[in-house]
Amino acid sequence: MKTYRLFIAAVALLSGICAFAQPKPAVQFPDYQFTVVKENPITSVKNQNRSGTCWVYSTLGFVESEVIRINGLTDPKAYPDFSEMFVVGKSYFERGVKYVRMDGCLGFSAGSEADDVLHVIKDYGLVPQAAMSGMNYGTELPVQGEMDAVLKGFIDAACKNPNRKLTTAWKRAFQGIIDAYLGESPEKFTVDGKEYTPASYRDALHFNPDDYVTLTSFTHHPFYTKFAIEVCDNWRGDEAYNVPIDEFMSVLEGAVMDGYTVAWGSDVSEPGFTRNGLAVLVNTEVKQTSGSDQERWVGPASDKPSGKPAAKKAGKKGDKDAKPEMKNPVEFEVSQESRQEEFDNKQTTDDHGMQIFGIARDQYGKKYYIVKNSWGETGPYKGIWYATETFVKGKSMDYMVHKDALPQALKDKLGIK
Secondary structure, three states: OOOOOOOEOOOOOOOOOOOOEOOOOOOEOOOOOOEEEEEOOOOOOOEOOEOOOHHHHHHHHHHHHHHHHHHOOOOHHHOOOEOHHHHHHHHHHHHHHHHHHOOOOOOOOOOOOHHHHHHHHHHOOOOEHHHOOOOOOOOOOOEOHHHHHHHHHHHHHHHHOOOOOOOOOHHHHHHHHHHHHHOOOOOOEEEOOEEEOHHHHHHHOOOOHHHEEEEEOOOOOOOOOEEEOOOOOOOOOOEEEEOOHHHHHHHHHHHHHOOOOEEEEEOOOOOOEOOOOEEOOOOOOOOOOOOOHHHHHHOOOOOOOOOOOOOOOOOOOOOOOOOOEOOOOOOOOOOHHHHHHHHHOOOOOOOEEEEEEEEEEOOOOOEEEEEEOOEOOOOOOOOEEEEEHHHHHHHEEEEEEEHHHOOHHHHHHHOOO
16 A cells, blocks of 8 residues: 555654654645534543653543543533553553563563553552642653653663562562652542542542453454454553454444544554644655654654644644645555555554544545544644544554444444443
8 A cells, every 4th residue: 555665663762662663754635624523522632742651641531531421421620630640650560560570571661552541440540630640750741761761771670680589679669760750649639529549539430441342353363253462562462352344443433423432543654644633544755754752653843734723613734845735635445455464564553542532524525533632732623633534444453442332233243241
């Protein structure tokens, strides 16, 4: 599907991604006007800034929407705001312990995946952002290169086992580094005048991590079975249900139309995934980019739009420096075979986690999924992206959704109660 591709190894400390970071070109699209078909409630757009923790921002955004849905919340003032760094700290510690057990034969970086968040919620609970911001090292937004490097250096030293026997102190010391950067996890906190622990807060919100499933679609494993997707960020070995791509897409559409949102894992190294809030499956020549997590995937800030910000239900987009101009660009056709080929060839990679929460159509009638990103209120849509149905079909790694969003026939086939 791609006529040209330049790969650069994603080994920078901030990346947290095992896949290869693929540099992006500037691409110009027409001025789109979007009409919302379905839009489910979300919380505010957050900014992961200079960290590789999209997996926790996207999944906690999804969990926040689930709490809104489950509890029938209608007042945005009552919407929850959960601490990302509470989850990050617990995940880092557990991953470090496993890394040492495996003598370093495991990826240790900022990246992870959606099921990791559910493990932390199930084992430890939830904490509001007000009780733990995680910004314990002098910046307003996450800047975690130093922390990631220090943690990696520490567990590498532990793996060398210089005493020929691990001491009883190394886990405390490792936890101490995490606490120094992110702050200690609170044992108790107060919300609306009531005291909670992380576990009791989770339970009071009626959120059950066991109610969620992850779907994927690849042919190197049998359909209607589970397998652990073979990417470095899936360090726990969590399994996803494998379904044919047409069913994968129909379940997604049905879930959104029925009021559910999904936690979405996708390749965003495509030329058509832009800084300006679009994800379209086009192909063009590439150029090298660098910088923050956002710049890694969508290009430098100079590639900013010349169009006006979107209205509530519609918007415009453009790129003043882009070449060539594309008027309603044609997308590639996606098949089950093309998905598998690109996954096998490392052209579809495990790049970024986001939240799908709606469906829209442009002025040409093309369908888009409305996506909440974690790069701050950037671009003409203030942190929201519009991804074509073709892009989602071709470049999805997986998605997580409440099990009740699945049709009963599929649940029966998969053995889901």
